[in-house]
Amino acid sequence: MREDTARSRIVLRNTLREQASPYDLRGDAHAGLSSTPKTLPSKxxxxxxxxxxxEMITRLPEYYLTRAETEILERESGRIVEAFRPRVLVEFGSGAARKTRILLDAMLERGLLEGYGPVDVSAEASRNAADALTRDYPHIRVEGVIGDFERPRDLPFAGRPRLMAFLGSTxxxxxxxxxxSFLTSIREEMTAADGFLVGFDLVKDIDVLERAYNDEAGVTAKFNLNVLRVLNRELGASFDLDAFRHRAVWNAVDSRIEMHLVSVVEQFVRIPSIGLDISFAAGETIRTELSHKYTRESAGGLLQASGLGLESWCTDRSDRFALALARARSV
Ligand SMILES: C[S@@+](CC[C@H](N)C(=O)[O-])C[C@H]1O[C@@H](n2cnc3c(N)ncnc32)[C@H](O)[C@@H]1O
Structure with a gap:
């Protein structure tokens, strides 16, 4: 299905309901909530x-990630753009595309900017970002995909020199x-002219990490509980949001923060539309998000295993976050 907005420079192709789409709330909820431990995908x-x-989380004092990545982009975007001289920016998990503007500005200043290709599951965020960008960048064309980046096919602007970006430590x-497997499929879509820019959050002091996902204002808790609202609305589930609470903890073995929803009491939840009755013991959790933290070595190994060659590695002044710039290795 093609979705042309009123604005003539925006084309957003909605692939969420295509048969091959990995965006399958019914199937994922059934599989994840029937498994032990219980899980739900963060998408x-x-x-x-x-x-x-x-977006509110990115502005929280505890959530250093966005500020650290912005600092690197402000310092390095000229050099990143010079390295590949891309005509278009394709971005996975683009969301509100605020930091994106730093890269777009660097392309614009060099007379390179032609287009922007966001790929995101959030229709709302994609439409808002496309509207704001076409308003603020009068010559830009937005050709995006409202869809799941996990099986990238027919990426926007094939044939143009592209910088692919995967920011926000997604x-x-x-x-x-x-x-x-995700990076390998991106690599298969890349030509020798394309660059790939990816943001890694780095291993650091556990208190700093845990605070970033347990903010005092409780915004991350609301974000976490939101997935239960989605299940109630989309699948007719009977989750009582007051009967679950947010927990985010460091898992040292797997080098990741895990977000959970903890069942406060023993309870049963019904999701009739997918034929599921779920029982929770008091204290049992649904794991809702993983946030792996990398080192230069582990990130380099990931890129290497995906057929990507590291061109440069830049961190913020406090070594909290890194941006890796890579190109497809010839095989
Ligand atoms: C952690 S946020 C990062 C947003 C933005 N890039 C930033 O750096 O602030 C993750 C973004 O990826 C999108 N997303 C998550 N899983 C996705 C998936 N499987 N396919 C496409 N988009 C996804 C979300 O809608 C959200 O906009």
């Missing part, structure tokens, strides 16, 4: 409310084997 956080809550939300 289902991002309805309009979830996308808005995530790579950390994928299990390492899954991250490797």
């Amino acid at each position: 289902y956080f991002y309805d309009a409310r979830g996308s808005h809550l995530f 790579i950390g939300n994928l299990e390492p084997t899954h991250a490797t």
Whole structure:
């Protein structure tokens, strides 16, 4: 299905309901909530409310990630753009595309900017970002995909020199084997002219990490609980949001922050539309998000295993976050 907005420079192709789409709330909810431990994929956080809550998270004092990545982009975007001289920016998990503007500005200043290709499951965030960007960049064409980046096909602007960006440490939300298969499929879509820019959140002091996902204002807790609202609305589930609470903890073995929803009491939840009755013991959790933290070595290994050659590695002044610039290795 093609979705042309009123604005003539925006084309957003909605692939969420295509048969081959890995965006399958019914199937994923059934599989994840029947398994032990119970899990839900984090991509289902991002309805309009979830996308808005995530934007609020990026502004929280505890959530250093966005500020650290912005600092690197402000310092390095000219050099990144010079390295590949891309005509278009394709971005996975683009969301509100605020940091994106730093790269777009660097392309514009060099007379290179032609287009922007966001790929995101959030229809609301994609439409808002496309509207704002076409308003502020009068010559830009937006050709995006409202869809799941996990099986990238027919990426926007094929044939043009592209910088592919995967910012916000969203790579950390994928299990390492899954991250490797995702990056490998991106690499297969890349030509020798294309660059790939990916943001990694780095291993650091556990208190700093845990605070970033347990903010005092409780915004991350609302974001986490939002997935239960999505299940109630989309699948007719009977989750009582007051009967679950947010927990985010460091898992040292797997080098990741895990977000959970903890059942406060023993309870049963019904999801009749997918034929599921779920029982929870008091204290039992649903694991809702993984945020893997990398070192230079582990990130380099991931890129290497995906057929990507590291061109440069830049960190913020406090070594909290890194941007890796890579190109497809010839095989
Ligand atoms: C952690 S946020 C990062 C947003 C933005 N790039 C930033 O750096 O602030 C993750 C973004 O990826 C999107 N997303 C998550 N899983 C996705 C998936 N499987 N396919 C496409 N988009 C996804 C969400 O809608 C959200 O916009």
